[in-house]
Amino acid sequence: MSTSIFFEHLVQEDRVHRSIYTDPLIFELEMTHIFGGVWCYLAHESQLPRPDDYLTGKLGLRPIIVVRDSSGKLRALFNRCTHRGARVCRETRGSARTFQCPYHGWTYFNTGKLRGVPWPEGYACDFAEGKYNLAQVPRVESYRGFIFGTLNADAPPLGDYLGAAKRPIDEWLDRNPGSRVVVAEANRLKFKGNWKLAYDNAADGYHVVFSHRSLLETENRHAADPTKGMSFYMGKPDEAPMYVQYFGRGHHFKDKRPNVERRPGALWEIEGAQPGMAAYEKLIRERLGARALRALDLAASEPVNINIFPNLSILGNHIQVFQPLAVDETESVWYATAIVDEANELEGMADAVNAIRMRTQESFPNFGEVDDAANFEEIQKGLAACEDEWVYMHRGLGIPGRVQRLADGTLKAPATDEVFMREHMKEWQRLMTTRPNIQLSR
């Protein structure tokens, strides 16, 4: 069977084959075709504010050092010594002009260029030859602070790759003072399941009231009417004004903003009570008067999920990253974000907003993500039933008028529709049958 017929069999109109979540060979191919083929999210610029700042991470399974080199240029170096292959940098983050491999002491500038080796008289070669420099991701670009990299020389420019997803990213940033955020620390979780289970779930409006029932109850425990948090999913979510949109290239969007009235303070009103909020709210209201509501809305969770294939989700006030570790193991990191108020638009209240924001951002990773991760692990366990081959994602398929194609070519559907999943699976299939033009630079 040719690979394209093979993958056509695995991804069908209404269902996908279990092996795309369980087969180690398919996982290995994904590391080349998906994580080597498209722009992957690497880091946020606020994590590397100064020249020489770096952090270590992964591009697929490739260990990398994302660094702002001494001249200020963003790079993604392979964290893999050219000598015998050891990881050169073992720290999670820091500031360094050079990296010295702990094994035999080869040293590299933070541009990736080899600086020197111990006792070079023992070598006959010319170390000025580029082949001894660290390999690096040839294309690293950022979009409004979000740093992406791709190994694929044929990938479109980053702006084209993001396409229609740029609009909600812009809106997510522009609501903040100075139109920006900085990354604070992270909740780090791992689950025993395939990475795509998290991506499939990222715009899933079907599971919310069932999977997150205890969270919904917690958010509403002090409320006279149960309208806090995600309670707009109760009743019939498909009749609510929220919607799901598919942008192309695997990216999708769950827009819950239409559920919330468009007036200052409406978002804050649906935020569930959290310990410690009241004192900061009082302070902000006393200082800012009528303008307090805008500040409090910035502390509340922004009701969007912007999912950038294959490894990024911008949701609430978080930047979530999906990191595959193995066919059945994934790391899910939720970076909190803080506002920065250089122009003092909030009259000294930015710290108070960030204090509440920290609380609101603790909520979902601790009380919601665990529900989702439990589902991902249960799917992975369920899929061990190898004769029962198919996973269905056909909710909404074949119902006339349910999925609309908009003028810009994107697809829009009611909140619980699985069209976004069917579409990213088609893109996955296309990528798995297209050989990327992988080029390393040194």
Ligand code: FES
């Ligand atoms: S493996 Fe790095 S110096 Fe030998």
Ligand SMILES: [Fe+2]
């Ligand atoms: Fe969920």
